[in-house]
Amino acid sequence: xxxxxxxxxxNVGQVSFGCSAEGGFQRLSFxxxxxxxxxxxxxxxxxxxxxxxxxxxxxxxxxxxxxxxNSVLLGRGFEYHATGKQILVGRLxxxxxLVLYNVMLTFVPYVGIGLGVLILFFLPWLLARGLRxxxxxxxxxxxxxxxxxxxxxxFLAFIVGPVIAVLTLGILAPLASRWSYRYIGNNLxxxxxxxxxxxxxxxxxxxxxxxxxxxxxGLLIIGFIAFxxxxxxxxxxxxxxxxxxxxxxxxxxxxxxxGYVLVFAIFGVAALIYRAGVRNVxxxxxxxxxxxxxxxxxxxxxYTSIAVSNLxxxxxxxxxxxxxAAVRMVRYVNEHTGVRFEGNxxxxxSAIAQEGSAVGAEFMDIEGFDFGF
Amino acid sequence: xxxxxxxxxxGEWHPAGSSRSVVAGLSEVGERVVACDETGAELAGxxxxxxxxxxxxxxxxxxxTFPDGSLFETNDxxxxxxxxxxxxxxxxxxxxxxxRFHPRLVAFVAATILLGAxxxxxxxxxxxxxxxxxxxxxxxxxxxxxxxETLDKTLLGESKLDEARRARILDGxxxxxxxxxAGEGGYTLNFREGGxxxxxxxxxxxxxxxxxDELVELAGSDTEMIVGVLAHExxxxxHKHSLRQIYRAAGVAALIMLVAGDIGxxxxxxxxxxxxxxxxSYSRSAEAEADRHSVELMMKAGLDPAAIARFFxxxxxxxxxxxxxxxxxxxxGTPERRKAILDLIAEHAGESIK
Numbered sequence: 001x002x003x004x005x006x007x008x009x010x011n012v013g014q015v016s017f018g019c020s021a022e023g024g025f026q027r028l029s030f031x032x033x034x035x036x037x038x039x040x041x042x043x044x045x046x047x048x049x050x051x052x053x054x055x056x057x058x059x060x061x062x063x064x065x066x067x068x069x070n071s072v073l074l075g076r077g078f079e080y081h082a083t084g085k086q087i088l089v090g091r092l093x094x095x096x097x098l099v100l101y102n103v104m105l106t107f108v109p110y111v112g113i114g115l116g117v118l119i120l121f122f123l124p125w126l127l128a129r130g131l132r133x134x135x136x137x138x139x140x141x142x143x144x145x146x147x148x149x150x151x152x153x154x155f156l157a158f159i160v161g162p163v164i165a166v167l168t169l170g171i172l173a174p175l176a177s178r179w180s181y182r183y184i185g186n187n188l189x190x191x192x193x194x195x196x197x198x199x200x201x202x203x204x205x206x207x208x209x210x211x212x213x214x215x216x217x218g219l220l221i222i223g224f225i226a227f228x229x230x231x232x233x234x235x236x237x238x239x240x241x242x243x244x245x246x247x248x249x250x251x252x253x254x255x256x257x258x259g260y261v262l263v264f265a266i267f268g269v270a271a272l273i274y275r276a277g278v279r280n281v282x283x284x285x286x287x288x289x290x291x292x293x294x295x296x297x298x299x300x301x302x303y304t305s306i307a308v309s310n311l312x313x314x315x316x317x318x319x320x321x322x323x324x325a326a327v328r329m330v331r332y333v334n335e336h337t338g339v340r341f342e343g344n345x346x347x348x349x350s351a352i353a354q355e356g357s358a359v360g361a362e363f364m365d366i367e368g369f370d371f372g373f
Numbered sequence: 374x375x376x377x378x379x380x381x382x383x384g385e386w387h388p389a390g391s392s393r394s395v396v397a398g399l400s401e402v403g404e405r406v407v408a409c410d411e412t413g414a415e416l417a418g419x420x421x422x423x424x425x426x427x428x429x430x431x432x433x434x435x436x437x438t439f440p441d442g443s444l445f446e447t448n449d450x451x452x453x454x455x456x457x458x459x460x461x462x463x464x465x466x467x468x469x470x471x472x473r474f475h476p477r478l479v480a481f482v483a484a485t486i487l488l489g490a491x492x493x494x495x496x497x498x499x500x501x502x503x504x505x506x507x508x509x510x511x512x513x514x515x516x517x518x519x520x521x522e523t524l525d526k527t528l529l530g531e532s533k534l535d536e537a538r539r540a541r542i543l544d545g546x547x548x549x550x551x552x553x554x555a556g557e558g559g560y561t562l563n564f565r566e567g568g569x570x571x572x573x574x575x576x577x578x579x580x581x582x583x584x585x586d587e588l589v590e591l592a593g594s595d596t597e598m599i600v601g602v603l604a605h606e607x608x609x610x611x612h613k614h615s616l617r618q619i620y621r622a623a624g625v626a627a628l629i630m631l632v633a634g635d636i637g638x639x640x641x642x643x644x645x646x647x648x649x650x651x652x653x654s655y656s657r658s659a660e661a662e663a664d665r666h667s668v669e670l671m672m673k674a675g676l677d678p679a680a681i682a683r684f685f686x687x688x689x690x691x692x693x694x695x696x697x698x699x700x701x702x703x704x705x706g707t708p709e710r711r712k713a714i715l716d717l718i719a720e721h722a723g724e725s726i727k
Contacts, residue, residue, distance in 0.1 A: 036431050039472035042481045049488045062430050069433025077433055109519050142387035142444050314640050350390030
């Protein structure tokens with residue numbers, strides 16, 4: 001692929017890091033393969049079932065180590081350091097809380113609601129802790145990442161932002177995206193060097209406009225189909241015999257299903273387009289140590305088509321092609337992510353020694369949050 | 374010193390927490406494992422028991438962490454495995470061996486599907502039964518009290534039925550309640566105005582039954598029909614359907630979450646929705662079970678077991694409810710249920726003739 005610049009060979013020694021005389025962007029690559037990951041994936045699932053779920057913590061470690069380790073920048077992969085035990089403990093705590101919460105909600109609603117409010121109160125703190133854990137167990141060239149964001153920022157980025165976005169029917173979503181990217185981008189550290197980003201709202205809105213157009217157009221089409229069918233249903237009511245003859249029952253059910261799938265598809269596609277656009281804007285506005293620039297140049301169309309075809313491929317093969325789909329996506333995203341080092345980066349030191357607790361990270365995992373680097 | 378040539382793996386060495394890297398080799402010197410640079414000078418070292426070696430995953434580099442926090446990294450995975458085997462840790466690579474792309478993975482796929490199906494078919498229902506069995510009766514009671522309280526505050530209104538009508542229904546209700554496993558004391562009947570719930574009757578898990586005025590009006594003078602519906606609701610309580618359903622839903626969600634990290638978010642959403650549809654099909658079988666219970670209780674009480682069938686007929690004619698069973702409905706199609714009940718009665722009649 002022409003876009004991928006040749007990478008220096010492994011083991012080039014002390015001078016390779018950051019020295020880019022050409023001044024071009026160094027892109028990430030992905031060296032893993034679908035078949036190799038398939039083995040890891042199926043064994044993960046099998047052992048998770050056999051061990052009644054306990055292995056899932058180690059499964060996560062192996063999965064992440066595979067994806068991080070094969071994400072290569074300048075001939076060197078990233079590393080994932082969390083241990084199965086850390087993750088298991090985090091999961092057990094979160095699981096116990098969720099069980100307690102659900103049981104209480106069912107049987108003693110007031111206590112349940114109280115527990116829910118409590119977790120809502122602690123959520124920003126948990127999110128910040130989770131991001132910190134994820135960052136601290138990630139390293140590149142033996143230097144760990146770190147995250148120094150506080151609960152207040154997490155509250156604005158992940159609670160206030162989405163609520164405002166939903167309340168304004170997505171019109172203020174770019175603002176929410178800006179908050180969350182600023183929160184992550186400005187609090188992320190690599191060793192003692194800081195990342196920073198300040199994506200412009202205008203640029204995000206440009207990207208947002210395309211998604212908004214997709215949603216509006218899609219809803220218009222659904223509205224049109226529904227309108228056509230209102231005519232059909234009315235006819236059917238006026239001539240019940242006719243309706244019986246053409247099997248109205250079946251077609252009505254089918255229509256509901258089609259409508260549901262269409263809505264799901266429209267919002268899904270719009271979200272994917274938006275996500276790729278925002279990522280490009282936010283990453284390309286980011287720098288490390290005030291001078292090394294980051295780059296993201298995902299094609300919105302290509303990113304969306306890969307995500308959609310991956311989902312279809314996974315469904316059609318009853319999940320069996322999922323490993324190939326996952327590898328395909330990571331490869332595409334990596335190849336469209338890069339860094340341009342200004343001069344020699346020199347020796348960077350890790351500022352941290354310990355990882356802290358996995359509870360926050362596991363909460364994000366179970367609640368469906370997913371932040372990757 | 375010739376430790377360089379004795380190196381069994383080549384790679385790079387990093388001082389603790391530093392991005393600086395030095396081309397190095399790993400070798401064994403007596404009991405110790407040492408990393409040496411190209412000139413043979415020792416960079417770091419430690420006893421075998423004191424160093425940490427990362428597990429093998431795919432072809433990603435292995436990490437050897439020394440007690441001083443420095444790190445040796447190598448792509449020579451096989452050499453590290455041989456070194457581990459020499460030191461009595463041959464089993465360390467078992468998971469990696471299992472994961473290799475190999476025909477045996479076909480067997481793993483089959484085993485995974487089979488185990489998944491077994492878990493869903495047997496382990497999940499068994500766990501649900503265990504959970505139902507260990508649930509102390511106080512929990513359904515608390516749950517029911519608060520549910521009724523919430524319903525009274527939000528949807529239900531006070532009943533406007535006259536005393537005589539109530540007494541007739543209560544009388545019939547007590548007759549069948551007395552014949553059920555929990556006895557007459559196990560059930561209490563509440564009259565309410567249904568409001569948005571319309572003609573309805575439902576049971577809370579502790580045996581609290583709620584009957585709406587609208588349903589009584591729909592039944593007209595046929596009190597027996599109402600009793601038949603109440604017998605159906607008693608069936609739900611006796612079989613602990615609501616508890617089972619809660620535990621089932623929780624179990625399915627937990628199962629999906631367990632492997633969720635590996636299936637992708639879009640596929641996960643679809644699975645969760647699919648789980649919801651399956652839960653509906655479970656509630657259909659619960660309805661059928663309650664219908665059967667109604668027939669049996671009514672027969673025992675010497676009442677007409679077809680009363681509930683008359684109720685379904687009423688639903689069909691008055692409310693034009695001719696829905697067929699589909700995967701989207703919580704209840705079986707009304708005509709189908711009516712037929713199942715009449716079949717059951719015919720079966721019972723056949724038995725009693727013999």
